[in-house]
Amino acid sequence: MEDGQNAIKILARDEAFYFKNNVGATEDQKCDWLSCESERVSKDLDQLTLDPHQLKYLKGCALNVGNKYNLKAEEILIDAAKMNPTMFEIWNELGDCIWKKGDKKGARNCFERALNQERNKVSLRNLSIVMRQQESVTNAEIEESVKISKEAVSLDVTDGTSWYILGNAYLAQFFLCGQASNDLKCSLNAYSKASADEKVLSDPDYHYNKGIVFKYLDDYNNAIAHFTDAISIHPQFSECLSELNDLKDQILKTRQLIKNKGKLKGKNIAVMLRKLKEKSLSQKPTKVSMTTFDKLNAGTNEDKAINCILISSFVPNGRTPFVCICLDTESNCFALNIYNIDCGKAPKLGDVMTVPYPQKSAVNIVIDNELNDFEMLRIDTPLNMMINNRQLPRETLAPLKLTTTALT
Known part of the structure; x- marks a missing residue:
């Protein structure tokens, strides 16, 4: 089991660092590479001596690496959950998989089932995210999302991903619960602690979100720096490029209007x-x-x-x-x-x-x-x-x- 988990960790790490290690690569090139590597790791797992539910779980994990939905991964993980419904890791992976096809309700159900087995940081932070991505979100649900993210951090204060998710939860609270600048400061504090994790630093979304925080704190120098970092990691990051250009235009227009009264x-x-x-x-x-x-x-x-x-x-x-x-x-x-x-x-x-x-x-x-x-x-x-x-x-x-x- 441990050998299989290590193989998937290596694959996930390579996926996270893909744009950093392949400067100038496109999203399509990354998808093609990941598809081949996922299939290779999945087949290599057949060489291990594992219980049937463990093998299916690991194969599902291998095929589920990345942000794209994989039907085969879902089918394998459903089989694994039927074989051993008490293994919370299976529910976490299945929830992550069906989330990618847009089934947020089903994903939330999986994370909650995982938490019924054991309070764990992965279920908590994923539940925090899916709660605030519902079509209609109340202030109470956003506040609960922050609370759940804090619990995930408390279970492992060294986990950069948990700190990153907490930072995003505070950012969502800023947008949806009155735009209190203190939420931005809490978000920034969480992001700073997340930055100790090299994997988080390689994520263009991390720099994009941190840039958004600085933008709404009116700290334009740091906002532009982080938007630029995100684009240097992922040159095809169109949303970030748009934010960067819009902010530059805002600064130029503001200065010109002040200058000309x-x-x-x-x-x-x-x-x-x-x-x-x-x-x-x-x-x-x-x-x-x-x-x-x-x-x-x-x-x-x-x-x-x-x-x-x-x-x-x-x-x-x-x-x-x-x-x-x-x-x-x-x-x-x-x-x-x-x-x-x-x-x-x-x-x-x-x-x-x-x-x-x-x-x-x-x-x-x-x-x-x-x-x-x-x-x-x-x-x-x-x-x-x-x-x-x-x-x-x-x-x-x-x-x-x-x-x-x-x-x-």
Whole structure:
């Protein structure tokens, strides 16, 4: 049994490192290679002296390596489960196999049956993933997904894959449960611990997901670095390439609009500033001190707020954040990224915004041999804002939609 498991581990490792060891290879080339190698390992297993259910289990594992569904693997694993329904490893492998053909309900049933036999990290982390990939997911299920991922980590704190899955669970919680930036920080912490595993580091999805975290933390340098790493491992990673290009376009457009003050002429800017100052004077006293952009500290300003007027806006590639180009009462021009907002109910040109607890950061990055340096603010929820001295209703919220590119 051990010899067979080792052969499959070697195959799985070679599959994980395929693009790293075969620079420039295509997805089709990888599929052809894996198909041949899986069949070879499966046939070699016949030389071992094993119980029938063990042999079928290992053959199913060999044919199930990779992200593509294999009908033969499913049939063999079903036979193995019938022979020994108490072996949780068989249920885990069968669940992983039928998951690849899109049967998430069946996969979840397999992982739960495995857990009925023994609490194990593979079942826990796979159940965590499949729970948050359902068509309709509640906040409670996302929170349970995080809890289950934590349990998987607790069973083996040295397992990089478990840390990676926990990082993904926190990322899903960010997207689906209110976009709390603390979820991103928890995700980043889990990813950092996962990085001790060389296999995780070779996974382009790891770098892609980590890049997404940095992007939504407005840390564009690290986001671009990880998107670039993912593409260097897997040059045909189209989703990642799209994210990278979209982010570069967002940075370039933001910088240009700040530099040109929203392309407004001097007369229009004067009108905007006069409206901003009038609104600011009529504003009721707030619990935090009002200030201007240049007096904000880097990071979160928990005891301050800023009044500004919207002079331009855009939504990168129709997604998020809602990027505002603003002026404050001292004519400072800067970007404000608003998350978790319904763009149909977002601020409009000429609206005066009161932004409490603004988070300030700097962008300093070279794109196409040109330095892009500017400062910006972010706010995680529009419910903390006021527009034209009015609090925004809850209907203004619009949670992000989470899409997945892999089974993690």
